[in-house]
Amino acid sequence: MRTFVFGPVPSRRLGISLGVDLTPTKTCSFDCLYCQLSKTSFHTSTRSEFCDPDAVLLELKETLAEIAQPDWITISGTGEPTLHSGLGYILAEIKKLGNAPACVITNSSLMYLPEVRNELMLADRLLPTLTTVNELTFKKIHRPTTDLKLDDILDGLRRFINEFTGAVEIEIFVCPGINDSDAEIDGLGNYLNSLDGLESVYLNTAVRVPIDSEIRTADQNRLNRFRERLKLKVPISTAFEHSLVPPKISSWNRPAVSSDILKLLLRHPCSEEQLEKVLGSSNEKILKLLAELDRQRLIKKEANGCWSLAVEEQKQ
Numbered sequence: 558m559r560t561f562v563f564g565p566v567p568s569r570r571l572g573i574s575l576g577v578d579l580t581p582t583k584t585c586s587f588d589c590l591y592c593q594l595s596k597t598s599f600h601t602s603t604r605s606e607f608c609d610p611d612a613v614l615l616e617l618k619e620t621l622a623e624i625a626q627p628d629w630i631t632i633s634g635t636g637e638p639t640l641h642s643g644l645g646y647i648l649a650e651i652k653k654l655g656n657a658p659a660c661v662i663t664n665s666s667l668m669y670l671p672e673v674r675n676e677l678m679l680a681d682r683l684l685p686t687l688t689t690v691n692e693l694t695f696k697k698i699h700r701p702t703t704d705l706k707l708d709d710i711l712d713g714l715r716r717f718i719n720e721f722t723g724a725v726e727i728e729i730f731v732c733p734g735i736n737d738s739d740a741e742i743d744g745l746g747n748y749l750n751s752l753d754g755l756e757s758v759y760l761n762t763a764v765r766v767p768i769d770s771e772i773r774t775a776d777q778n779r780l781n782r783f784r785e786r787l788k789l790k791v792p793i794s795t796a797f798e799h800s801l802v803p804p805k806i807s808s809w810n811r812p813a814v815s816s817d818i819l820k821l822l823l824r825h826p827c828s829e830e831q832l833e834k835v836l837g838s839s840n841e842k843i844l845k846l847l848a849e850l851d852r853q854r855l856i857k858k859e860a861n862g863c864w865s866l867a868v869e870e871q872k873q
């Protein structure tokens with residue numbers, strides 16, 4: 558049973574991604590209205606060694622020995638990974654393994670700290686989130702810990718991107734009626750156009766059910782309008798434009814079991830087809846496991862046909 562490593566999972570932006578989770582479930586500096594995991598249970602901006610870095614690395618090495626080479630080793634998961642004080646050490650050790658490049662998915666909240674920026678320099682790719690340049694909107698959407706200031710975060714993100722030699726794709730989570738007014742989009746556009754070294758921008762929206770009913774999905778027309786209004790110098794893609802199943806597929810060396818499915822769904826709702834491909838199992842086997850988990854009310858099928866964890870399970 559794995560504790561820190563999950564997947565490989567199919568990722569819209571990363572192909573086949575092996576995930577590494579460094580924080581206990583929902584330890585985060587934000588408590589976003591749009592979070593699709595659960596309410597933040599440990600709301601903190603204080604860095605700490607939430608788990609033993611060597612235990613993480615051991616589990617990662619064991620997993621890499623079992624599976625086909627992933628496209629990326631991605632530090633993300635069920636909280637904010639830059640909160641882990643051993644992030645730099647873990648990234649340096651992943652580099653030494655020479656198996657796959659390292660990516661970090663972050664909410665950007667600690668980018669104002671020089672030590673966090675220095676540690677993230679060891680990554681090959683950074684996917685930071687930025688939803689607004691307006692302090693009030695920032696507080697409304699993200700509900701950050703009280704010490705976090707948007708101006709400091711914007712400054713830290715700029716400093717990092719200007720120096721980083723890897724690739725950075727900023728994710729904007731579009732929340733209709735909250736951060737998609739002309740003034741909001743123009744503010745974001747001006748900031749993003751001022752960043753030297755930004756690779757691309759990704760417009761995301763609530764394609765899965767968020768925990769707050771105030772959050773609505775932005776359809777493709779709304780995302781197109783957002784994209785056009787941003788007027789950026791770099792490419793912009795949207796949540797509806799990438800296939801969830803990339804062409805390159807990894808496989809497992811052992812038959813899938815129920816816990817494999819639960820671990821995948823904790824981080825990423827999947828269709829039956831995706832589960833078959835990622836777990837390297839037959840349709841019959843996956844359907845049988847899903848039926849049993851459904852019978853136990855541990856999972857549920859969403860309107861779009863993907864399976865996700867039932868709410869009770871997510872809160873555990």
Ligand code: SF4
Nearest residue numbers: 585587588589592664
């Ligand atoms: S930063 Fe990510 S994990 Fe944290 S509350 Fe927001 S969406 Fe959830």
